[in-house]
Amino acid sequence: MRIGVVSDTHGHVPFTLAAIERLRCEQVACVLHCGDIGTPAIVPLFEPWPTYFVLGNVDAPFELSRAILDAGQRYHGRFGELEFLGVKIALLHGDDGELLRNTIDSRAWNVVCHGHTHVARRDQVGPTLVLNPGAVYRASPRSLATLDLETLAVVHHPLE
DSSP states (O other), X not given: OEEEEEOOOTTOHHHHHHHHHHHHHHTOSEEEEOSOOOSGGGGGGGTTSOEEEOOOTTOOHHHHHHHHHHTTOEEOTTEEEEEXXXXXXXXXXXXXXXXXXXXXXXXXXXXXXXXXXXXXXXEEETTEEEEEOOXXXXXXXXXXXXXXXXXXXXXXXXXX
């Protein structure tokens, strides 16, 4: 099972549509959005997949939670706890540095997915894979990531 991981769309519909097209090409089963969604207009673009959203530091909780739930998607507030095929995933934005460090250092997760920095990252910290997909907007290069849940292989995909 391969999942898509995106972050920092910041309400930019055209760049998010490019990310959606890339996710279609990669044939992902679901998508994790690591926050800084930006506007409710972004949420329905992820309609092709079950999508798990957390909020970032620029996100308005009331309007985005409503848009996510109205779209039939999964809303996790500021921190998501997910499990697929026995792989435990923490999903957060990463703007709270202490929370991010504590989550990584806890060793409670196989994978910690975060955004915020707009820089792609794939690090192994003890038993924990730390994954930042980069950013869909306000990054150079813009990128997203795919994660193979069977092998924990990560591929960062540049967006044009």
